[in-house]
Amino acid sequence: MADRWRSALITGASSGIGRALALELARGGTRRLVLVARRAEELARVAAEVSELGGEAAVEVLDVADADRCAARMRELDDAMGGLDLVVANAGQGAPSGANPLAWETLRGPLHVNFCGAAATLTGALPAMIARGRGHLVGIGSLASYGPLPEAAAYCSPKAGLSMLLACLAMDLEDKGVAVTDVRLGFVKTxxxxxxxxxxxxxxxxxxxxxxxxxxxxxxxxxxxxPRALGAATRVFALAPEAVRRRVLGRASPGRSGS
Ligand SMILES: NC(=O)c1ccc[n+]([C@@H]2O[C@H](COP(=O)([O-])OP(=O)(O)OC[C@H]3O[C@@H](n4cnc5c(N)ncnc54)[C@H](OP(=O)(O)O)[C@@H]3O)[C@@H](O)[C@H]2O)c1
Incomplete structure (x- = not known):
């Protein structure tokens, strides 16, 4: 079994998957955690849960959508922690319900948080990892990155971009001792x-x-x-001919859209 991480930073750690990841890491022996999100009270609650499990958690109130600041803070936090072994870009948001799926105002938040924020989180910590010749970068993506879905540009586009970013980073980091993992999730109750x-x-x-x-x-x-089965089905669906995908998604074929 590979070595466990001694230290880890997780964005979006104030709730949902990020909180669960922080607790699971603490349970598994990762003793020093940095929990990043905007809501201070929720972060403090998760930090208390981490200490009940024997870990130590520093809380960082940060809006990752401010990507320049986010990248700069990642460098400072890595330094303050004496080097981060694991960085998880998990912070994310969906489009507000009922919003116009084609409007810039709908796309702006998810693009800034799910793509730019994640990119700043991962690359901010990277120079120090390369210098140490070790580290692990993880992006929490989605099965939504496999292919287009109706009225979901705001969510699918940054998640597809994140997957591409991770694939490119993995290629460039192959011989530098830094691992890169693209986590693609189905539906999670959060x-x-x-x-x-x-x-x-x-x-x-x-x-x-x-x-x-x-x-x-x-x-x-x-x-x-x-889950693997849903992931496999989504991947196969994304490769199906467009006419098949349109039928399954309940879309008329282009030639009949006006009828
Ligand atoms: N739930 C699903 O079905 C599902 C499926 C596939 C992938 N995912 C991905 O999993 C990740 C976690 O989502 P979740 O399902 O756990 O939802 P969630 O409970 O709503 O958690 C989202 C987390 O992101 C943080 N966040 C949002 N905007 C932020 C910002 N601007 N700066 C810093 N932190 C920010 C939130 O914290 P604050 O509000 O305190 O900032 C919160 O901790 C997301 O990337 C999401 O796209 C979720």
């Missing part, structure tokens, strides 16, 4: 999907997701897909 009205097959609990993801991350894989 605040993000609490108001969703669409079907959510194989909806998972954040604790089960965290247990699976942390266990898999120990092997430093290029990709973790969860």
């Amino acid at each position: 605040a993000m999907v609490a108001r969703a009205t669409h079907p959510m097959p194989q909806l998972a609990e954040p604790e089960d997701v965290a247990r699976h993801v942390v266990h898999r991350l120990l092997e430093k894989p290029r990709q973790v897909v969860y």
Whole structure:
């Protein structure tokens, strides 16, 4: 079994998957954590839960959408921690419900947080990891990055961008001792999907997701897909001919859209 991380930073650690990952890491022996998000009280609550598990958690109130500041803070936090072994870019948001899916105002938040914030988080910590010749970068992505979905540009585009960023980083870091993992998740029962009205097959609990993801991350894989069956189905669906995908998604074929 690979070495566990001694220190880790997780963005979006105030709730949902980020909180569950922080607790799972603490339970597994990662003693020093940095928990990043905007809500100070929620972060403090998670930090208290981490200490109950024998870990130590520093709290960092930060809006990752301020990407320049985020990248600069990652460098400072890495330094303050004496080097981070693991950085997880997990902070994310969906489009506000009922928003116009084609408006810039709808795309702006998810693009700034889910893509620019994640990119700043990962690359901010990177120079120090390269200098040490070790480290692990993880992006929490989505099965939504496999292909387009109706009225979901705000969510699919930054997640697809994140997956591409991770693939490029992995290629460039191959011989530098820094591992890169793209975690692509299906539906998880968190605040993000609490108001969703669409079907959510194989909806998972954040604790089960965290247990699976942390266990898999120990092997430093290029990709973790969860749940696997839904991931495989989504991948196959994305490769199907456009006419088939349109039919399944309930879209008229282009030639008949006006009828
Ligand atoms: N739930 C799902 O079905 C699902 C599926 C696939 C992937 N994911 C991904 O999993 C990740 C975690 O989401 P979740 O489901 O756990 O939802 P969640 O409970 O709503 O958590 C989102 C986290 O992101 C933080 N966050 C949002 N905007 C931020 C910002 N500007 N700066 C810093 N932190 C910010 C939130 O903290 P503050 O509000 O305190 O800032 C919160 O801790 C996201 O990247 C999401 O896209 C979720």
